[in-house]
Amino acid sequence: MNKLQNFSKGIIRENPVLVLVLGTCPTLATSTNVESALGMGVAATVVLLCSNIVISALRKVIPDKVRIPCFIVLIAGFVTMVQMLVKAFAPALDAALGIYLPLIVVNCIILGRAEMFAQKNTVIDSAVDALGMGAGFTLTLAAMASIREIFGNGTWMGISIPLLSDNHISILTMAPGGFFVFGLLIAIVNKFSKHKPRKKDFGCAGCPSAAVCSGACAVKEGSDD
Amino acid sequence: MTKLIIILLSAVFINNYVLNRFLGICPFLGVSKKLDSATGMSLAVIFVMLIATAVTYPIQMYLLVPNQLEYLQTIVFILVIAALVQLVEITMKRYLPALHKSLGVYLPLITTNCAVLGVTILNIDEGYTFLEAMVNSLGSGLGFFLAMVMFSGVRSKLEGADIPKSFKGLPITLVAASITSLSFIGFGGVIENMFAK
Structure with a gap:
């Protein structure tokens, strides 16, 4: 896999x-x-980039058994800096x-990329991976926020949009709208992506803490699949 | 006393951690398929939230603040919570094997659950006293429990529904969550007015 593919994935x-x-x-x-x-996306990307670089540089030093606590400490350090x-x-x-800034520590993307990518790849590959994932995160967030802000508030980046600003659907900027728009976006992606939606695309398999709990919840959950 | 009741009720209904603050979405979507796993997970969350607050609050007030180390809050809290969860799991396994069997599997998952870190940080940010912080943690945990149990009921209805192909799985779950969260919007303003004289 070349660098460009690594970035664009x-x-x-x-x-x-x-x-x-x-x-x-x-x-x-x-x-x-x-x-x-955009602020959240950039902040998370910076943390992801730093943590991916350091974790891949230290991948031969960190003992396998205590890797999760090590990752968490490193990530928490970078989050504090940001x-x-x-x-x-x-x-x-x-x-x-507000509260979501310190909570970047427990953002699954960062621990997930450390676990799935950085600890197995070189520093440069991990940095490219972090930039790609960060860009994907930021763009998705911006796209979703655009939908919610344009239709929910009638503005975009604070610029008022004629017609929509008088007829906005305020529920979209509230909590239910968040769930709804997110569900809609995933459905659109499912519709246009070539491969079928995977069965285990959320829940245990997608959860980076699966490494910590060694799939304990999958045993409990999986019986009905 | 009135303030404590307001804190408790608003943590359960108005500022519900899952449906209003979006904390702990991963277990909410992942473990809510069945009622018994939803209950187990929520009980473990309530338990961990309470002990995490009981431990991190004194650390913040008596260790970090007097030494001007507030900037270490994030690192210290996540480490304390991670260590605490491990400790609780080991102790429970040794002395309460029955409880460990039902709650134990969910404990390690909670280490990286944003709701637990979120409640400990929010308790400090809101400037609560120790008692208020504990009540807030209890309320937040109960709110999580309520959301999980309600939502597992909604999801069991979804199982048999005929859904468009691209909505199968996560998208329809999120739309259902949206409607569940809509029902909580109705509580806005109710609790404050209940005690307003």
Whole structure:
């Protein structure tokens, strides 16, 4: 797989939000307007890039048995750095993201990429993978936020849209709208993607903590499949 | 006392962690297929939320704040929660094997659950006292339980429904979640007005 494919798979074929279904919490929570969605996307991309680079550089040093705690500490360190930078240089964004900024620590995309990619690949490949996944995350968030902001609020990036601003569907910017638009987007992706929607595309198989719990919940859940 | 009741009820109904704050979506979508696994997961979450708050709140107030180490909050909290969950699992396995059998499998999953980290950080951000923080954690856990149990009921109805092909699986689950969350919007403003004199 060349570098370009490695980069572009994060945007389309293995889009972290719509295909791998990781990082659903920040996706739903910060996509009420485009500005905070872009802020969340960039912040998560920076953390993902740093953590992927460091984890792949240290992949031969970190003992296999304690790798998850090691990853979490590294990720938490980078999140704290990003948190301080955002607080210092973009206080408005800090106020908009609120609790979701420190919660990047438990964003499944970051731990998931560490577990699925960075610990098995070279530093450069991991950096490219992180950029691709980050771009996929940011673009999806921006697309979803655009839908919710344009139709729910009648604005885009704060610019008022004629006609729609008088007839907006405010429920879209509230919690139910988030679930609804997200479900709709995944259905559209399913419709146009060539391969059939996988059966185990969410739940245990897609969850990076599966490594920690060694599929314990799959045993409980899987019996009815 | 009134304040505690308001905190409890608004954590359960208005600021419901799953349906309003979008925390803990992964277990909400992943483990809500069956009622018994939904119940087990939620009980484990309530339990871990309570002990996580009981441990992280004093750490923040008596260790981080006096030493001006507030910026370490994220790292310390996630590590404490991870260690705590492991400890609880080991203890439970040794002394309460029956409970471990029903709740144990969900415990490691909770380490990376954003609802638990979220509730501990929010308790600090909101400036709650220790008692209020514990009540808020209990309410948040109960809210999670309520959402999980309600939603597993909705999903069991979905099993037999005839759904367009591209909506099968996750998309229809999300649309169902949207409608479930719509029902919680109705609680907005009710709790505050209940106690307004």
